[in-house]
Amino acid sequence: MQKFEKIGAFGLTEPEVGSGAAGGLTVTCKKTPEGWILNGQKKWIGNATFADLVIIWARDLDDGEVKGFIVEKDNPGYSVEKIKGKMALRIVQNGLITLKDCLVTEENRLQNANSFKDTAKVLRMTRAGVAWMATGCARGAYESALDYTRKREQFGKPIASFQMIQGHLVEMLSNLTAMQTMVFRLSEMQDEGILKDEHASLAKVFCTLRTRDIVSRAREVMGGNGILLEYDVARFVADAEAIYSYEGTKEINSLIVGRSITGFSAFV
Numbered sequence: 001m002q003k004f005e006k007i008g009a010f011g012l013t014e015p016e017v018g019s020g021a022a023g024g025l026t027v028t029c030k031k032t033p034e035g036w037i038l039n040g041q042k043k044w045i046g047n048a049t050f051a052d053l054v055i056i057w058a059r060d061l062d063d064g065e066v067k068g069f070i071v072e073k074d075n076p077g078y079s080v081e082k083i084k085g086k087m088a089l090r091i092v093q094n095g096l097i098t099l100k101d102c103l104v105t106e107e108n109r110l111q112n113a114n115s116f117k118d119t120a121k122v123l124r125m126t127r128a129g130v131a132w133m134a135t136g137c138a139r140g141a142y143e144s145a146l147d148y149t150r151k152r153e154q155f156g157k158p159i160a161s162f163q164m165i166q167g168h169l170v171e172m173l174s175n176l177t178a179m180q181t182m183v184f185r186l187s188e189m190q191d192e193g194i195l196k197d198e199h200a201s202l203a204k205v206f207c208t209l210r211t212r213d214i215v216s217r218a219r220e221v222m223g224g225n226g227i228l229l230e231y232d233v234a235r236f237v238a239d240a241e242a243i244y245s246y247e248g249t250k251e252i253n254s255l256i257v258g259r260s261i262t263g264f265s266a267f268v
């Protein structure tokens with residue numbers, strides 16, 4: 001995968017278990033003399049329909065801990081169905097994976113993943129990435145809106161010359177600048193090796209919340225054209241919804257930050 005020769009996917013979420021993955025995974029693994037047997041389903045797994053391999057997180061029936069496995073696409077116990085009818089991130093293929101007595105060798109068990117704490121280390125990195133993704137989505141919407149409002153004329157003038165339109169643009173740019181600054185610092189902290197879960201969660205919450213506001217203003221200043229796909233902003237509006245919910249919802253990431261700043265865990 002590091003050589004970009006194989007495509008991977010990350011299989012954590014399940015049809016009935018999303019936010020509660022830390023304590024509630026129902027996909028199971030069981031050690032046998034032949035290897036590990038995996039059973040259950042994973043939902044929403046990005047790239048799963050064409051990935052060469054998928055990392056499956058499963059609960060060990062013997063010790064109750066979450067373990068990670070490399071499952072290759074030609075494994076006879078593995079099958080995947082494309083999730084249809086998405087209104088957001090339509091370019092990304094998400095899959096519903098079924099594992100039926102799926103046999104995986106001990107060699108394909110992630111040797112350093114021994115509990116959900118190890119899974120969470122991956123989420124720390126991917127959440128930071130989603131904060132960047134939100135920033136890109138917001139920037140695309142802002143730039144499209146700025147361009148449109150400078151060209152679109154009403155009352156004989158570009159709408160960008162109206163005070164209330166400028167108010168929207170400035171609010172968008174203020175939030176965008178704060179987001180860009182935050183994600184830049186996040187990457188610096190990642191490089192310095194000091195990035196913690198709460199930092200990634202804080203950025204994920206802030207950037208995805210602000211993105212929702214920015215894409216909504218972008219759509220607003222474009223009037224009716226804002227809902228047409230050809231002007232791009234409608235796509236950003238839809239994508240912002242998916243980005244807002246995956247890699248931990250606003251609530252779950254807020255609970256991670258809340259626990260860190262108060263010292264009290266409010267997880268149920």
Ligand SMILES: Cc1cc2nc3c(=O)[nH]c(=O)nc-3n(C[C@H](O)[C@H](O)[C@H](O)COP(=O)(O)OP(=O)(O)OC[C@H]3O[C@@H](n4cnc5c(N)ncnc54)[C@H](O)[C@@H]3O)c2cc1C
Pocket residue numbers: 010011012013016017018019020043044045046047089094242245246247248249250251252267268
């Ligand atoms: C486009 C897309 C791509 C994805 N890609 C992947 C992927 O590649 N791999 C993967 O493993 N998963 C993936 N996911 C799954 C994603 O991470 C989950 O959708 C997300 O974690 C939320 O889980 P859920 O959808 O089951 O919602 P639920 O957990 O059912 O949550 C529903 C609502 O209840 C709220 N809620 C839940 N618990 C609490 C609580 N304790 N307190 C307050 N509110 C709470 C949530 O915040 C949310 O608002 C993807 C999802 C999408 C939409």
